[in-house]
Amino acid sequence: MNKRQENEKKFKAQSYLRLLRYTRPYWFRLTLGVIAGLLVGGSLFGSLMIIPELLTAAEQPADRHSRTINISKKTMQIVDRIEAAKGRKLSREEKLQAVENILNPSDPDPKLTSSLEKLKKYSQKFGLPVEVKGKREVVITWPVRFAIPVCTASGRMAWQFFGLYVLAFVLGWTIKNLATYANRYYTRWVGAKVIADLRNEAFDKLLEQSLKYYGKMDVGHLISRCTNDTSTIETSVANVIADATRCPIEILSCIIAIYVLSIRSHNYVLILVILIGTPLIVVPVAILGRRIRHIYKSSLAAIAEVISRMHEVFTGILIVKAYNTEELEQQRFRKINRKYFRTIIRALKLQLLMSPLMEIVAVASTLVFLVYSYSRDVNFTVLVALLAPAIMAYRPIKDLAKVTTYLQRSMAAADRYFDLIDTDTGLREKSGAITLREFRNEIAFNDVVFSYQEHRVLDGISFKISRGSLVAVVGETGSGKTTIANLIARFYDVNSGSVTIDGIDVRDLSIKSLRRHIGIVTQDPILFNETIAENIAYGSPEATPAEIEEAAKKANAHKFIVDGRHPEGYNTEVGEKGSKLSGGEKQRIAIARAVLRNPPILILDEATSALDTVTERIVQEALNHAMQNRTVFAIAHRLSTIRNANLIIVLDNGKIVERGTHEELLAAGGIYKKLFKTQFQPHKTSQEN
Numbered sequence: 001m002n003k004r005q006e007n008e009k010k011f012k013a014q015s016y017l018r019l020l021r022y023t024r025p026y027w028f029r030l031t032l033g034v035i036a037g038l039l040v041g042g043s044l045f046g047s048l049m050i051i052p053e054l055l056t057a058a059e060q061p062a063d064r065h066s067r068t069i070n071i072s073k074k075t076m077q078i079v080d081r082i083e084a085a086k087g088r089k090l091s092r093e094e095k096l097q098a099v100e101n102i103l104n105p106s107d108p109d110p111k112l113t114s115s116l117e118k119l120k121k122y123s124q125k126f127g128l129p130v131e132v133k134g135k136r137e138v139v140i141t142w143p144v145r146f147a148i149p150v151c152t153a154s155g156r157m158a159w160q161f162f163g164l165y166v167l168a169f170v171l172g173w174t175i176k177n178l179a180t181y182a183n184r185y186y187t188r189w190v191g192a193k194v195i196a197d198l199r200n201e202a203f204d205k206l207l208e209q210s211l212k213y214y215g216k217m218d219v220g221h222l223i224s225r226c227t228n229d230t231s232t233i234e235t236s237v238a239n240v241i242a243d244a245t246r247c248p249i250e251i252l253s254c255i256i257a258i259y260v261l262s263i264r265s266h267n268y269v270l271i272l273v274i275l276i277g278t279p280l281i282v283v284p285v286a287i288l289g290r291r292i293r294h295i296y297k298s299s300l301a302a303i304a305e306v307i308s309r310m311h312e313v314f315t316g317i318l319i320v321k322a323y324n325t326e327e328l329e330q331q332r333f334r335k336i337n338r339k340y341f342r343t344i345i346r347a348l349k350l351q352l353l354m355s356p357l358m359e360i361v362a363v364a365s366t367l368v369f370l371v372y373s374y375s376r377d378v379n380f381t382v383l384v385a386l387l388a389p390a391i392m393a394y395r396p397i398k399d400l401a402k403v404t405t406y407l408q409r410s411m412a413a414a415d416r417y418f419d420l421i422d423t424d425t426g427l428r429e430k431s432g433a434i435t436l437r438e439f440r441n442e443i444a445f446n447d448v449v450f451s452y453q454e455h456r457v458l459d460g461i462s463f464k465i466s467r468g469s470l471v472a473v474v475g476e477t478g479s480g481k482t483t484i485a486n487l488i489a490r491f492y493d494v495n496s497g498s499v500t501i502d503g504i505d506v507r508d509l510s511i512k513s514l515r516r517h518i519g520i521v522t523q524d525p526i527l528f529n530e531t532i533a534e535n536i537a538y539g540s541p542e543a544t545p546a547e548i549e550e551a552a553k554k555a556n557a558h559k560f561i562v563d564g565r566h567p568e569g570y571n572t573e574v575g576e577k578g579s580k581l582s583g584g585e586k587q588r589i590a591i592a593r594a595v596l597r598n599p600p601i602l603i604l605d606e607a608t609s610a611l612d613t614v615t616e617r618i619v620q621e622a623l624n625h626a627m628q629n630r631t632v633f634a635i636a637h638r639l640s641t642i643r644n645a646n647l648i649i650v651l652d653n654g655k656i657v658e659r660g661t662h663e664e665l666l667a668a669g670g671i672y673k674k675l676f677k678t679q680f681q682p683h684k685t686s687q688e689n
Contacts, residue, residue, distance in 0.1 A: 019233075019414055022194045023241075033186035034245050039179035041249030047172035048257040048392065050165055052264075052385035116150070138164075180246065187242040195234035198417065202226045205421055211491045212452075213425040220308025225420050228303050232296070232413035240410060243403045247396035254393035258386065265382045269372045270390065277365040281358055281397070285404050288350050293408035295347040300416055302340035309336050354401045362394055427493060433510040439517050439600040439631065441502045442466045443488060448497035450483060457483050459654040461497075463647070465633055467600075472634040472642035474675060475651035481635045485603045488633060489518050519599035521623070523606040523637075525590035527578035532561055533570040535578075536592045543596055545570070555592035556622040560585055584619055591622045602627060604634040639676055648672065 023030055120132040129142035137147045138161065149158040206222060255274065262271050313320060313329050320329055366387070373383050443465040450458040457480045465471045473481045486492050487499050490506045498505045506514055527535050536551055537543045543551075548570065552558040566572040566580075578586040594602060604623065620641060636642040643662045650658035650665070650672050658670050665672035 018418060019194070019410070022197055023190055026190045026193055029186045030190045030241070033183050033190065033242070036179045036182035036186065037246040037249050040176050040183060040246050041253040043172045043176040043179060044250055044392065045253035045257055047169055047176065048254065048389045049260070050169045050172065051388050052261065052381065183246045184242045187245055188239075191239075191241045192234065195230055198233065199226060199230045202230065202417065202420060205423075208426040209423070210425040210427055211486070213423070215452075218308050220311035221304045222420075223311065224300070224304035224307045225416060228307070229300055229413040229417050232300065233410045233417065240403050240406045243396075243399045243406075247400040247403065250396040251393050251400070254389040254396075257389040258393075261382075261385050261389070265378075265386065267373075267378060267382065267386065270369050270386050273365045273369055274390075277361050280361045281401075284357055285354055285401055288354060289404040289408045292347055292350050292405055293412045295343060295350070296409045297412035297415060299340065299343040299347060300413055302336075302343050305336050306333075306340055309333055351405050354405065355398065358398060358401055362397075366390065427490065427511065429511055430508060434504060434508050434513075436501065436504070436509050436513040436517055439501060440467060443601070443631070443633075444500045444503075445484070445487075446498045446500065448487065448499060449495045450480075450487065450492065451495055457654050458487075461654075461656060463649055463656065463659065465631060466646070467631050468629070469646040470627065470632045470634065470642070470644065471647045471649065472636045472645040473649045473651060474636050474639065474642070474672065479651040480654045481651060482605060485520075485605055485633060485635060488601070488603065489520065490514055517599055518601045518603060519594035519597050520603045520605065521587075521590050521594050521626075525578065525586040527574050527581070527586055527589060529574065529576050531568075531571050531573055532566070532589060535574060535589055536570075536596055538593055540593075540596050547596060548592075551592045551596035552589075554595045554622070554625045555588045556618050556625075557585070557588035557592050560588075587619050588622050591619070591626050595626050600630060602630045602632045604632060606635050606637040639679055650675075 116132050116138075119130065119138065122128060123130040123132070129140060131139040131141060133139060133147070137149050139145065139147045148160045148164065150161045152158055203226060206226070258270055258274065262268055309332065313333070320326060369387070369390075370383075445461050445463050448458055448461040449456070461480075461484065463471070473484060475481055483492070487494060488506075490499075490509075490511060493507060498507075500506065501509070501514070501517075528538065530538075533545070533548050536548050536557075540547075549558060552561060552570075560566070561572075562569050572580070574580050574586075574589075578589070581589070604627075623641075634642055634645065636648075639662075642648060645662065647659060648662060648665055649656055650670070652671060658665055658668060658672055660668065666676060
């Protein structure tokens with residue numbers, strides 16, 4: 001076994017233990033479920049031990065056939081006694097006494113005597129209102145004193161006493177079924193709660209991951225792990241905990257009952273059959289179980305591909321329809337879905353093989369026992385009494401085989417789940433991190449170097465953003481503009497150099513306090529499928545309706561919200577990603593969200609570049625309101641929006657190549673002037689070229 005296989009085996013073993021740890025907070029309910037499982041086993045064992053008594057009492061001892069069998073038995077006993085005495089000389093008196101003891105035993109019904117002795121013992125031990133009067137009657141002393149006859153004149157058990165056995169059997173069976181209900185309810189409750197905790201943990205963990213993580217991961221795969229993987233664990237664990245705490249106890253009760261009854265009847269072949277048959281069931285089930293786990297792990301990866309493809313196509317449905325690629329996407333989806341189907345069928349073949357395999361072994365074992373019993377003329381009562389617990393053990397054994405399948409499915413999902421949970425790309429916050437109470441002076445970039453994997457994006461960036469100023473950055477696509485904004489909010493950490501606020505490295509600040517001081521308006525506004533009011537108040541949950549409305553007015557959004565275009569006004573659901581709103585409306589709601597939060601630092605990431613001229617003017621007015629009395633860092637695509645900036649930085653290949661005001665940069669005649677001419681004098685520039 002190589003190192004990789006050893007690590008994988010160790011990881012799988014840890015998955016079992018880690019899943020069990022999630023049950024600790026719910027130990028009380030789990031304990032109740034386990035106790036109920038013990039009651040199932042105990043009541044089942046008691047019921048099985050009553051069955052021989054019921055069968056014996058139901059026999060008709062007076063017919064000729066029974067007398068013949070009785071004489072045959074006694075004859076065999078005499079012969080056996082003589083054969084046992086071979087090699088030892090018996091006196092005439094001893095021989096006569098031995099035959100007399102067999103023909104006329106002092107206790108003609110030792111089973112009944114034993115039962116009455118036990119009843120008397122338990123009555124005294126537990127203070128039961130029962131008195132045993134010899135072998136003739138039993139007296140119930142509470143609530144009314146009355147006698148129950150034990151035997152009839154012919155020596156047969158009286159129907160009243162037989163009724164006690166029936167009542168005891170019904171009581172035991174009732175306790176068994178009530179305990180089964182309690183066992184399944186409490187254990188499945190724990191299973192469902194554990195899965196809810198797992199899903200919460202997965203969601204929390206994903207929220208803590210860095211933006212780099214989301215840049216590498218497929219969203220469809222993440223959704224699948226949070227839904228399909230946890231659902232697989234849920235359906236499996238809920239059944240596993242219930243059956244795993246009940247079935248072994250039921251099986252053990254049946255095995256003990258078989259052992260006790262075999263000893264009583266001097267018939268040991270069923271015990272031998274069980275010893276031989278058990279490995280024939282356990283070994284194949286264990287082998288199939290390991291194979292099923294491997295296949296189900298592949299199936300979970302396959303369904304993740306299915307969900308990922310659906311997510312991609314539905315989010316890009318406009319392009320799919322625009323380019324008439326519906327048939328192409330259908331073919332791609334069918335190919336991925338076919339792969340998932342084949343994986344599921346492979347697992348299904350093995351899973352369905354378990355039940356027939358067990359039935360073959362069970363039926364073969366039963367037939368072997370019946371053939372042996374036929375050859376030895378085993379009494380029908382003894383035969384039924386021995387087979388009853390064997391038959392009762394079949395269902396829990398079959399359920400336990402299902403547990404193996406469920407367990408392997410859940411472990412396959414658990415392996416993937418814990419792989420997700422153990423991934424930690426979140427930015428580390430220093431112990432004793434400083435809380436940023438107030439932004440007073442400036443933001444500074446000090447010789448900052450940053451790379452995405454091997455690609456260097458920023459190289460030696462240094463500049464300052466004074467409090468209350470507007471600093472803009474321009475440059476070609478991929479020059480590093482958005483990266484600078486991300487470093488201010490500490491979505492990433494620099495490779496070298498530092499970003500400071502009021503002289504404090506952002507890595508030394510608590511992340512929550514830092515981002516509480518920052519508002520962001522992006523080029524593609526992100527809205528959630530909630531109401532307009534809820535989207536504006538996102539990040540400011542305590543905002544009042546009046547404050548939400550005031551923020552909307554400052555963002556030039558109030559008018560379109562209430563003018564009838566959206567009948568429910570602020571309570572209008574915006575749809576997925578704001579699909580019910582226009583681009584300008586979405587942008588103004590995003591600006592209102594930033595205004596309501598009232599951050600001292602505002603980051604504008606090309607907030608108007610995707611808008612038409614008229615809408616841009618409206619949104620720009622909203623931005624002008626939002627920028628008042630704030631420190632603004634603007635990523636500019638349209639240079640008309642940053643003419644009044646206190647400082648404009650020009651980036652090229654991750655380096656600052658120019659800096660200054662609008663007029664200074666035009667006068668310098670460098671890259672900024674070329675960009676300006678491209679936007680505002682395109683025809684003239686074309687002629688000059």
